[in-house]
Amino acid sequence: MEERLRRQLDFALEIDKEKNIFRQTHLSGHGRRENDAEHAWHMAVMAYLLREYANEEIDIARVMLLCLIHDIVEIESGDTYAYDEESVRTQKQREDAAKEKIYSLLPDDQKREFVSLFDEFEENRTAEARFAHAMDNLQPLILNDSNHGGDWKEHGVSAGQVYGRHKKTREGSERLYEAADEIIRENIRKGNLKE
């Protein structure tokens, strides 16, 4: 097998480990914790399903790609819980080192391409990155809503923190932000989320 394909298949095998990186979010039906690969799959399908609500014109293929690859670095750096301030503070440094390590498995042209996609998501400056971020927030919201706010209760998360996170949802989609707001208010009303 030639070197190029061998490196691509080595990378394909390496990213299998993303299925062992667990998040704080639990699956619907009060299930087990979700892993990064499942989360990325769910985001990508939701992006396609909900693309009509993007604030701006988007290339849906690139949105799906951003969703699919945005957490690969966590194989090296671990998951960062959005409401863990200390972990969020060190996130960029940890992920930059992880990014260099994992994408170096790829042939150089593809390393550049995947690093560029990862950076695009992180920098959040394109319409596609903004819509992908909306999915990154909306996806755990609907799971947590279905579980009566169990993840918020477990971590003592407040409505203010949730609204802080959903500022990015609004940058990607006003309409989906309104839906998120409706879901958040309902959870406050039910006592699932503290004000």
Next chain:
Amino acid sequence: MEERLRRQLDFALEIDKEKNIFRQTHLSGHGRRENDAEHAWHMAVMAYLLREYANEEIDIARVMLLCLIHDIVEIESGDTYAYDEESVRTQKQREDAAKEKIYSLLPDDQKREFVSLFDEFEENRTAEARFAHAMDNLQPLILNDSNHGGDWKEHGVSAGQVYGRHKKTREGSERLYEAADEIIRENIRKGNLKE
């Protein structure tokens, strides 16, 4: 929230159940069994990574979509192990009923669209479906290879059966079929797969 968005979010929540549909394939590192959502994610990333090897010109966005949604019906119908002949015989009937049920959650236009994507994958008549099928075969092959053929041994699968399945890999990509053939021959040589 208007009816259309409500139905889309209900569907988004329903497909969360795909994370509980487990396959016969085990994760690398002799891990637990893989679920359908993880498998679909892995296929979609691999499709993008390996798109240069497709036999025909492909719309990579549609390939990724086919990968992402091809197993959603299994929420209703359950997983069908590729080497379980009895299960394969009843697969189409079970999946057709499942398809009608699950996609009826969507607004009509999106039901038609998702059913059409599912049918495209199943009928395997487009370049995109053929490349997606190549991923559907190659992805478990690299996991099983990394685990010294554990899944084949567990189910008494023969090289003939594996080659039978990989006919579809060849229809999507001659080059990736050659790589698969190299991997299969190596596993026969090592005694991981019976001739």
